[in-house]
Structure formats: C-alpha cells, structure tokens
Amino acid sequence: MLDAKLFRTDLSSLAAQLMQTRGFELDVALLESLEERRKALQVKTESLQAERNSRSKNIGKAKAQGEDIAPLLAAVNDLGDQLEQAKQELKEVQTELHAIISSIPNLPAAEVPLGKDEEDNQEILRWGEPRQFDFEPRDHVDLGEGLAKGMDFDSGAKLAGARFVVLKGQVAKLHRALTQFMLDLHTEQHGYLETYVPYLVNHETLFGTGQLPKFGEDLFHVQGATEQQIPLSLIPTAEVPVTNLWRDEIADAEQLPLQYCAHTPCFRSEAGSHGRDTRGLIRQHQFDKVELVWLVQPEQSMDVLETLTGHAEAVLQALELPYRKVLLCTGDMGFSAQKTYDLEVWLPSQEKYREISSCSNMGDFQARRMQARFRVKGGKPELMHTLNGSGLAVGRTLVAVLENYQNEDGSVTVPVALRPYLGGLEKLGG
RNA sequence: GGAGAGAUGGCAGAGUCCGGUUGAAUGCACCUGACUUGAAAUCAGGCGUGGGUUUGCGCCCACCGGGGGUUCGAAUCCCUCUCUCUCCGCCA
Structure with missing residues (x-):
C-alpha cells in the first residue's frame, strides 16, 4: 500500500x-470526490461524537450529584440517529477508498527502466557458458521419464490433474538433495534463520504481502469443515507466511536486519496461463521453493537487494548452471515490488534462459499493509522495508540440472556440490 | 471430542461482580533533568497506537483479542468468532 498522504497532497x-x-x-476524479466526502463525513461524525461524549459526561456528573437528569436525557435524544447515519456513510466511503488504495501497485524505484513487458527488461550479466552439445539434448521430461520413470506426469494427472507430477527414485532424491543443499548453503554460509511455517494462511496474512484483495484467483482457497470456520488459502510462496511473521509487531532497531529462509511447497492456480508451459515441470500447481526473506531498515534495503540476489546466484554458481541476471522493467514487475531482479x-x-528466481525489494509497501515496524530507542515506530527472493525454485532447478548435466545415453552427471547429498553418487541412470 | 479458565499499553499486571471526569492504577523498560570526576543508586518530570483538523500552539475522534448488540454513556453488561492455558478422552 502506498502512503495515504500521497493521495491527498499529490494526486495528479x-x-x-x-x-x-x-x-x-x-481514477483521479473518483478519488478526489471520495476524499472530499470522506473529509466532510469524518469531521461531521467526529464532532457529533465529541458532542455526545461531553453530554454523556454531564449526565454522569449530574447523576452523581443526585440531580434530575431527565431534561439532559431529552436533549441528547436526537443525537443518536444523526450520529448513526453519519457513521454509516463514513464507513461506506472509507471502505470504498480502502478498496481502491489497496489495489494500487507499488511505485518502482527511480533506477528501474521504464517498459511495458519482458521485452524491455535489462540484462545485467551472464554467468557461465551454455554447454555445446555434440548430440541433440533431450528435455527434462524425456530425461526424467528415462530415469526409471522417475518423473511421472501420468500419475500426477491421475491423482490430482493437469500440472501435477509424481517424482520417484533418483529423481525424487535429487529433488530432496537440491532442497537440502540450498537450505544448508543459506543457513550456514549466508546467515539465514531456517524456519518452518504454515502452508495454509488466513486472509489478513494474504493482504499483508499483497496477494489480496487483487489476486485471489491465483490462489487455492480452502473451505473449512464448518461454515463459521475462518477461510484459509494455500500459500503461493513462503514469502507470505514468513514476511507476515512481523505483521502488527514493532521490532527494536537493533534486531534488524532479520534474515529468514524457508523451504515450502507453493501452490498456484495458474488461472490465466492456460496453454503456457503445459509440458513438464516448469509450471505446476504445486512446486517446492527455498525462499529468502529480509526485514530491514529503509536505508539498507537497496544494498540488501544486491546481497540477497547474490545469495540466490550463489546457488546457481555452486551448481555451475549458466544463468543471466535481469533487471525487470516497470511494466514487468510484481504488484508489491519497487525493484526486482x-x-x-x-x-x-x-x-533459452528461463526464470528460476525473482528477488525483490518491496520498500515499505508490504510493511504498511502489515503494520510491520521498528523503533529506534526513544523514537516513534517506523515502517520496515521487506525483501524476498527465491533461492531457488526447486522444481525448475531440477529441470536445469537434468538438462544441463545430461549425457548422450540419457544418464545425468550429478553436480559436484550435490554429491554429498546423494551419498557420493556421481551419475543418475546409465 | 468433553469440562473449565483467560485475552488490558514495549513487557508484567490492576480494574470487569456493583457501566459514568479510566486512555486506563502500579511495577519494569525507555527519555529528560538534578546529584556525581564518570557510572551506579537516589530524586523530580516525561513516556501508547492510529486517524482527523490546524501555518503553528493546540483541539478533536477511535482503540482494553476481532465483529455485532444493549445504553445518554461500555475495558466493565449481552451475543458471536478467534486465540491461549488447565484437566479428561483420542491421536501422528
């Protein structure tokens, strides 16, 4: 959420x-008229409340002194209805304003290139050389199926439907090894606190990081057993539960920066992406991800974005996977982001290069929604800045390892960094 | 699943039975000043959050887990939801 003051002072x-x-x-005209009504109604409501409060106090006093309060009661009679009506109208206007304001995306940082879509993203660097194959490389689906049916889309479809998979044997183990490797790297080398968090969260939590109210259709929603139970949704990323750890909290300034990492499954409805990446593991309803989250003081956040992105890069470098780093243009960034690599x-x-991690500085956008704050000793509470990045998407990393490390016979060489996690195994299949 | 207790400011903890100058005692923490060579201790004062309005001083409103109700007036009474704790049962 943007600062409400921006809407009053500098709307155009x-x-x-x-x-x-x-x-x-x-809609400037709509906002202006709503804001005008809000102001009038709020002033009216509050002055009516002030009036009521003072009269009620007088009644209290009179009663304490044993005076007759009947005339005082009569005088306050008509206030109630007026107040009730003013409150009602004010509430409607405020609800409408809030709905609009909470659906406005974050403002990009000044250095973010202007642009419409991914065409306008800016390549920052390339790392590693794409391997030259002296045979026709298979894709990960063929490779995975070839490894003793270790990647089984038919079973996934039978059990749950399209965009689900079952991993087995060495492929399942490689998947686990990748997760372990990433968690160890980030917790042991990069200073993150490992966390285990709920995969189902409530709507306040989803509002906090910006998934609601606007992007509810991207999520899977879970109905409780009874009507009254509060509705929950499956997390689309660990960013949601982890960042919200600090919702409605005030940290001491010395506690910052906070660094968390979490391995969770992520659930996405992929509404609106019919027909895209239908083959393979690239776009699934359920995938695992190791997520990195930082909560920092405002002046640190841009430097931390570089650090955080570096931590995600470190995974690719350790696995010796060629990649490129791209600065997203204004039009390609997510709703809550101020700057994204x-x-x-x-x-x-x-x-092609395909997205495997997204690292963003959200500025105070999420913190304002969450009321996640910190306090310098003796000072006023201030909004934190929040950042997050994938370090990395496990499924896509699995794809990258299989495809980049494949051999002509369909076997796959295990990256050296992963071998300790696979009991020293050097090759899958073959 | 059954029975009971509870949720108050950064933290701890009164107030809730009997509704009224209670935004809320007290303690801790924190800030300012005095004392001190400095510090500690002691003393005096200050110290919640969000919002509205104002050039400013200020004034006003809301908030005692969430929502609703009763009332001129609710931390306090009623309904409801959520969460926490204790005991029993069940279970990974």
Whole structure:
C-alpha cells in the first residue's frame, strides 16, 4: 500500500507516475470526490461524537450529584440517529477508498527502466557458458521419464490433474538433495534463520504481502469443515507466511536486519496461463521453493537487494548452471515490488534462459499493509522495508540440472556440490 | 471430542461482580533533568497506537483479542468468532 498522504497532497502526479510506470489508470476524479466526502463525513461524525461524549459526561456528573437528569436525557435524544447515519456513510466511503488504495501497485524505484513487458527488461550479466552439445539434448521430461520413470506426469494427472507430477527414485532424491543443499548453503554460509511455517494462511496474512484483495484467483482457497470456520488459502510462496511473521509487531532497531529462509511447497492456480508451459515441470500447481526473506531498515534495503540476489546466484554458481541476471522493467514487475531482479537459468532444450528466481525489494509497501515496524530507542515506530527472493525454485532447478548435466545415453552427471547429498553418487541412470 | 479458565499499553499486571471526569492504577523498560570526576543508586518530570483538523500552539475522534448488540454513556453488561492455558478422552 502506498502512503495515504500521497493521495491527498499529490494526486495528479501520482496518477501520472502510475500510468507511466505501471500502465495503471488511477481514477483521479473518483478519488478526489471520495476524499472530499470522506473529509466532510469524518469531521461531521467526529464532532457529533465529541458532542455526545461531553453530554454523556454531564449526565454522569449530574447523576452523581443526585440531580434530575431527565431534561439532559431529552436533549441528547436526537443525537443518536444523526450520529448513526453519519457513521454509516463514513464507513461506506472509507471502505470504498480502502478498496481502491489497496489495489494500487507499488511505485518502482527511480533506477528501474521504464517498459511495458519482458521485452524491455535489462540484462545485467551472464554467468557461465551454455554447454555445446555434440548430440541433440533431450528435455527434462524425456530425461526424467528415462530415469526409471522417475518423473511421472501420468500419475500426477491421475491423482490430482493437469500440472501435477509424481517424482520417484533418483529423481525424487535429487529433488530432496537440491532442497537440502540450498537450505544448508543459506543457513550456514549466508546467515539465514531456517524456519518452518504454515502452508495454509488466513486472509489478513494474504493482504499483508499483497496477494489480496487483487489476486485471489491465483490462489487455492480452502473451505473449512464448518461454515463459521475462518477461510484459509494455500500459500503461493513462503514469502507470505514468513514476511507476515512481523505483521502488527514493532521490532527494536537493533534486531534488524532479520534474515529468514524457508523451504515450502507453493501452490498456484495458474488461472490465466492456460496453454503456457503445459509440458513438464516448469509450471505446476504445486512446486517446492527455498525462499529468502529480509526485514530491514529503509536505508539498507537497496544494498540488501544486491546481497540477497547474490545469495540466490550463489546457488546457481555452486551448481555451475549458466544463468543471466535481469533487471525487470516497470511494466514487468510484481504488484508489491519497487525493484526486482530475475535470475534466468539456461535450458538447453529450449535454448533459452528461463526464470528460476525473482528477488525483490518491496520498500515499505508490504510493511504498511502489515503494520510491520521498528523503533529506534526513544523514537516513534517506523515502517520496515521487506525483501524476498527465491533461492531457488526447486522444481525448475531440477529441470536445469537434468538438462544441463545430461549425457548422450540419457544418464545425468550429478553436480559436484550435490554429491554429498546423494551419498557420493556421481551419475543418475546409465 | 468433553469440562473449565483467560485475552488490558514495549513487557508484567490492576480494574470487569456493583457501566459514568479510566486512555486506563502500579511495577519494569525507555527519555529528560538534578546529584556525581564518570557510572551506579537516589530524586523530580516525561513516556501508547492510529486517524482527523490546524501555518503553528493546540483541539478533536477511535482503540482494553476481532465483529455485532444493549445504553445518554461500555475495558466493565449481552451475543458471536478467534486465540491461549488447565484437566479428561483420542491421536501422528
């Protein structure tokens, strides 16, 4: 959420900025009229309340002195209805304003390149050389199925439907090894606190990180056993539960920065991506991810974004997977982000770099929604800045390892860094 | 699943029975000042959050787990939801 003060002081330039960077159309006239009504109604409501409070106090006093309070009661009679009506109207206007404001995306940082879509993203660097194959490389589906049916999409479809998979044997173990490797790297080398968090969260939590109210259709929602039970949703990323650890909390300034990592499954409905990446593991309803989250003081956040992205890169480098780092343009960034780097890993079968990590600085956007704050000793509470990044998406890393490390006979060499996690195994299949 | 207890400011903890100058005693923590060479201790004062309005001083409103109700007036009474704790049962 953006600072409400922006809407009062600088509405037209805010609207221009949102249009230019996000292509987001702000209804200035509507906001202005709502804000005008809000102001009038709030002043009216509060003055009626003040009036009521003082009269009620007088009644209390009179009663304490044994005076006759009947005339005082009569005088306050008509206030109730007026107040009730004013409150009601105010509530409606505020609800409407809140709905609009909580659906406005974050403002990109100044250095983020202007652009419409991924075409306008800016490549920052390439690491590693895509391997030259002296045979036709298979894609991960063929490779996975070839490894003793270690990647079984038919079973996934039978059990749950399209975009689900069953992993078995060496492929399942490789998947686990990747997860372990990433967690160990981040907790032992990069200073993150490992966390285990709920995979189902409530709506306040989803509002905090920006998934609600706007992106509810991207999520899987879970109905409780009874009507009254509060509705929960499956997390689309560990960013949601981990960042919300600090919702409605005030940290001491010395506690910051906070670094968390978490391995969780992620659940996405993929509504609106019909027909995209239908083959293979690239786009599933359920996938595992190791997520990195930072909570920091505002002036640190841009430096920390570089650090955080570096930690995700370290995984790719350790696995010796060629990748590139891309600075997303304004139009390609997520709703809550101020600045985002994507890491894209080389996939030989597609002869393309594909997203495997996304690292973002959200600024105070999520913190304002969550009321996640910190306090310098003796000072006022201030909003934190929040950051998160994948370190990495496990399923896509599995794809990258299989494809980049494949041999002509369909076997797959195990990256050296992973061998300790596979009991020293050097090769899958073959 | 059954029975009971509870949720109050950064923390601890009164107030809830009997509704009224209670945004809330007290303690801790924190800030300022005095004392001290400095520190500790002691003393005096200050010290919640969000919002509205104002050039400013200030004034006003809301908030005692969430929502709703009763009332001129609710931390206090009623309903409801959530969470926590204790005991029993069950279970990974």
